[in-house]
Amino acid sequence: MVAKLSFEQLSALRRIDSPTISNAIETFKVRPRVAGYVGSDIRCIFPELPPTVGYAITCTVDSTTEGRQGIGFQKLYDLLTNAPKPAIVVMQDVGPDRLHSCHAGEVMSTLMKRLGAVAILTDGGLRDAKEVGTLGGFQYFCAGLVVSHGNPICVSVGDEVTISGMRVRMGDLLHGDVNGVVSIPEECADQVAEAAYRVWAEEGETLRRINSPEFVTFSGPEVKH
Template sequence: MPLPSNQLAALRGLSSPTVANAIETFKVRPREAGNLSSEIRALFSELGPMAGYAVTALIRAERPAAQQRRASIFAWWDYIQTIPAPRIVVMHDLDQPQGQGAFWGEVQANIHKVLGCVGVVTDGSVRDLDEVRRLGFQFYAAHVSVSHANVHLVDFGIPVKVGGVWINPGDLLHRDQHGVVVIPHEIAERIP
């Protein structure tokens, strides 16, 4: 069940280290769990903290998609609407090395902002930084790229591992310039 808007606003008033410290006091998971690695960096830290619900997907950019292995962008947009707002897209890049092509740039940020998304967390790459910063759409990424290459959706609505942490659709996330933390649902309303 999503948090009321006033509680989400209160969460946005906290730093991610404060949220992580609060979670530890409940002893619902090991201290090292739920905190994404530092490879996932805030690119627009001046936009401040964010809290929202995970919308998950897998991408690939290295080679063109075979039609039967490409997820429908229309089904993706429909799926996004099944997750409570505000939404944070969490996208795992299947390529090795990751970040060969950016799914995220000005066009995708505009589309996803209209769909109620406030940002993206990805171990892949992003681009069009100046344009996206002006939109107020948050980028947390491991890479910056000049190209989209052959990027395409492979699957969505499944658990994904980004920054060393498994994230499920609908997980509550908090992000700021320090990083990203997953907030356990069972204690979320007791954090702010």
């Protein structure tokens, strides 16, 4: 579990876009560059919202198996109630038909928001986008939207999960926006915002040179992004 950051540190992270957060993490060399973020199969449903930052509350869920018994969603709500805030509920689909799955809608999202969650991240489906969009700042990261909730059950809570290739443990610090979601490593969590501002400054200088009236061709640090 990542050590809890201060209000000021979390606020600083919210002012930074997720790609810049990812670039900042790279400077610490604590993990491979192609790790720690979701793939392009995960959509941000409310791209107009500012970046989302929160601590992961993990669970596995299934809504496409007929008659399967779960442990009950109350265990998830209890875990969320007592977890560090802000929280992001991370729901790994373990059912047989992920494309037809649905793991939350207006009612569950409203409840989770009341319990301190700021977003849901799942590799399955969600619904009620219009209604959830009126909750005020609650984000959906998911494979897509569906109309039916199927047979929703909670299979487990608190275990390590994997969402689109990104491994997530309870308490991991997540950052997401219209570009996707990235996990911030514990080793550098309290330094990432400062590093991101340095990345911004370096990119700003490169863009200044490219946009300069004197620009003819480019020579300098390799442009990769």
